[in-house]
Amino acid sequence: MSYSTADSLRPVTLDDVRGAQKMLSGVARVTAMEGSRHLSQMVGAPVHLKCENLQRTGSFKLRGAYVRIAGLLPEERAAGVVAASAGNHAQGVALASALLGVRSTVFMPKGAPLPKVSATRDYGAEVRLHGQVVDETLAAAQEYAAETGAVFIHPFDHPDIIAGQGTVGLEILEQCPEVRTVVVGIGGGGLAAGIAVAVKALRPDLRIVGVQAEGAAAYPPSLAAGRPVTVENPATMADGIKVGRPGDVPFGIVGDLVDEVRTVSEDELSTALLLCLERAKLVVEPAGASPVAALLSRPGSFEGRSSRCCPAATSTPC
Numbered sequence: 001m002s003y004s005t006a007d008s009l010r011p012v013t014l015d016d017v018r019g020a021q022k023m024l025s026g027v028a029r030v031t032a033m034e035g036s037r038h039l040s041q042m043v044g045a046p047v048h049l050k051c052e053n054l055q056r057t058g059s060f061k062l063r064g065a066y067v068r069i070a071g072l073l074p075e076e077r078a079a080g081v082v083a084a085s086a087g088n089h090a091q092g093v094a095l096a097s098a099l100l101g102v103r104s105t106v107f108m109p110k111g112a113p114l115p116k117v118s119a120t121r122d123y124g125a126e127v128r129l130h131g132q133v134v135d136e137t138l139a140a141a142q143e144y145a146a147e148t149g150a151v152f153i154h155p156f157d158h159p160d161i162i163a164g165q166g167t168v169g170l171e172i173l174e175q176c177p178e179v180r181t182v183v184v185g186i187g188g189g190g191l192a193a194g195i196a197v198a199v200k201a202l203r204p205d206l207r208i209v210g211v212q213a214e215g216a217a218a219y220p221p222s223l224a225a226g227r228p229v230t231v232e233n234p235a236t237m238a239d240g241i242k243v244g245r246p247g248d249v250p251f252g253i254v255g256d257l258v259d260e261v262r263t264v265s266e267d268e269l270s271t272a273l274l275l276c277l278e279r280a281k282l283v284v285e286p287a288g289a290s291p292v293a294a295l296l297s298r299p300g301s302f303e304g305r306s307s308r309c310c311p312a313a314t315s316t317p318c
Contacts, residue, residue, distance in 0.1 A: 009249060009260075012159045014201035017166035017194065020067045024167055027099065028063050031055050033175045038279045039292070042299045049276075050168065050174050052138055053284045054301035057119070059240075061092030061155070062210075063189060066151055069096050073162050077102050082106070082150040084141035085132055086239055089155040094123035105150060107141040109134055126211030135244070156190030157247030166194030173202060183303060185290035186210040186219055186261065188243035189250030196257035210254065210261040211294040216242045217263045238269055240287025264293040272296055 032051045033260035039047040052060040053194060080103035083093040088105045099106035104125040108117055109132055119170055121127050130140040145152040154161065168191065182199060186192045192210045199206050212219055216234030223243075230245040246254070254261070264272075269286045276282045295302065 001116040001267065010159050010201055011195050012162045012166070012193070012249075012253065014198060016159065016163040017170060017198045020063070020096045020160075020163040021069055021167045021170055022068055023236065024063055024164065025064055025206070027056075028167070029055055030171055032220050033172070034280065034282070036280055038275070040293055043295055043302045044299070045180075045302065046178075048179075049173055049280060049282065050175075051282060052168065053282060053288055056111060057091040057095050057123070059088040059288075060165055060168055060191060061088045062095055063092075063167055064156075064161035064194070065089065066093035066096035066099065067164035068158060068160035069093070069100050069102055072102075072151060076151045079149045079151060081139050081153050082107070082148075083153040084134065084138040085155060086112045086137075087120075088240060089153075090125070090127075091116065091123060092118040092217065093153050094120045094125035098124035105141075105144065107131075107137045107144070108141050109137045134242075154247070155187030156193075156243075157249050159249060160195065161190050162194040162253070164194065164248060165191045166198040169195035169198030173199060179203075181207040181209060183209045183211060183291040185241050185287050186212050186254070187216075187239075187243040187253050187287065188245075188247045189219070189274070190247065192258055193250035193253035196253055200257045201271065207260075208258045210258050210295065211262060212263050213238045213241055213269065213290065214263045214265050216244070218244055218246055219251075219254065219261045219262075220263065223261065226255075227251075236269070236286070237266055238286035238290055240285050241290060242287075262294050262298075264297055265288055268293040273280060 031054050033048045036047045036179045056062050082105045098284045101135045106120055106125040107128050107130050110129045166281045196208050213236035215236040218231040228246040228251045234242050234244045236242050272289040276284050276289050
């Protein structure tokens with residue numbers, strides 16, 4: 001089910017996601033789904049949290065990174081890989097590369113959290129600090145790829161990445177077969193697209209709601225325009241979903257398969273973050289709390305749907 005570098009626009013199918021699940025067996029954890037009595041009472045239906053914050057490296061990013069790198073041709077592996085990230089994708093690429101015996105270089109912004117920089121190095125990547133924002137770091141990584149021949153591992157805009165993230169959707173259906181709605185945070189769109197491919201193929205009746213931070217909400221205007229558009233200077237505490245432009249590959253999937261994209265405020269993100277800690281005893285990043293923020297902001301809009309599972313992951317950093 002692997003794709004070559006030149007095959008980056010190939011459609012993502014359920015078979016791709018199932019192939020990714022087999023590839024990830026013994027590599028990525030099947031993370032727990034925890035019920036939330038407090039959220040269930042507010043919504044009026046059972047609410048479960050998919051705890052990707054307990055995944056190896058602390059986020060779902062390992063899934064897509066491993067599938068992408070494992071699918072490289074031998075000559076591509078020999079050239080090494082390069083990525084750009086403020087933290088979670090960086091760690092996913094670093095660990096996946098180490099597991100597969102591939103040399104990795106990761107560009108991170110100078111303001112990246114020190115624990116994430118340290119963890120990325122500990123997983124075996126060469127870390128280069130460059131730029132103040134991820135867009136600058138991304139440009140540096142792409143320039144490095146052009147100069148050295150290393151394969152650039154995009155955080156969300158590639159079919160292999162999407163297929164890997166889609167394994168979260170397969171697990172949701174296996175762990176919570178009565179699910180009626182999936183609520184998922186959206187940055188570039190890799191996680192939401194992967195989940196949508198998996199669950200809509202098996203459960204076309206299932207509703208998918210994407211969530212973005214108000215200050216970094218590129219999907220609503222993009223969907224309205226029918227093409228990815230850029231939000232200048234995105235600003236939110238949820239740096240994991242602070243992406244100024246949707247990826248070309250996930251955008252098409254989200255547009256076709258995601259039923260609705262909502263936005264949440266910074267106050268709503270803060271409240272959700274605190275609720276996850278105090279009531280669910282889950283330490284998550286603001287991006288990972290975005291689906292919970294959507295439930296808190298409009299609980300009545302979910303009422304009457306018999307069950308829903310909300311991926312409380314660390315969402316989609318880049």
